[in-house]
Amino acid sequence: MAFITLNKAHLFHNLHILVIKAGGKEKLMAVLKDNAYGHGLRIMAELCHEFGLKRAAVKNVEEAKSIADLFDEVLVLVDAVPTEKLAHNISFSAHSYAMLESLHDGENIHLSIDTGMHRNGIKENEIERAMEIIVQKKLQIKGVFTHFRSADELNSEFFWQRSLFERAKKRIKALAQQYGLPKIAFHSCNSAGLLRTDTLGDDAFARVGIAMYGYNPLHPSFNPVLLKPVLALWAEKLSTRVLKKGERVGYGGVYEAPYDEVISTYDIGYGDGFFRFNGITSIAMADGSVSKGRMSMDSFCLGGDAKEVCMFENATTLAQEFKTITYEIPTKLSPALKRIII
16 A cells, blocks of 8 residues: 655754754754644654654644653644643643633643734734733743744845844743743744754744755755755555557546556555646656556556555655645645655
């Protein structure tokens, strides 16, 4: 059956580079949301734990519960307020007054600050009220963070947002001292932010996602950082036949054999999370072999009779084919696909 390979050496290579940039393993939070960007949540969490990372971020409470045994802290980034009391090492991202009011008294939180993304988060003029709610509900404010909207782009918005976050940090530090709160961990840099900065300043750590998985989101004009893709997708052969000249294959018969040729059917389709291709143009595999006809829900055809074929080992090339971003290629892959560490 079709499967995914995860290259442990590549992952550790990437993490080593990011640790050097951040200033230590304690300065990295592994972003494992959305099934670890399609790589497999539990298996990637175990590898990050083995490497020595102590913090992770996930999408929702269910993801957090499944890996909480591996980390000192797991931060839930995107979810509705949970009805149950969370484990002591699970923290919840609070993006609004309403979320702060809805959380259980004493819950661990990281306060989200809106520095220009305007997607969610507490605005600068709302900080005093947010801190009042935190104190009234005895919420345990473990961290305060923001998210950069353009850290990977060639403009100055990264520095503009950093300056707004620094201003917010000063206000929050003053209020924390006034209320007698414990030290707060501030964090702002995503992968692009970390790769393009010389220092985290007094931020406690960076949240690294796409770079950990082997992709540099920065424009090539930035100093190059050699990261290695971790994931490769493999399909296994279901059958082989000789397609006679003039015969057509697949839905709509869009591919017609120009001569007698050997073709095989493989067990990956758009039902497995691979992008559906229409057969009008061919899609190249990692070895250069090309697709024949349309992709089906559960299979596709390819010239030759190889037992296994690597569909991709670098999502960037495939993303260009489908006019999308690198992130989307692995994230779409079905959690049901077997994942193997190599």
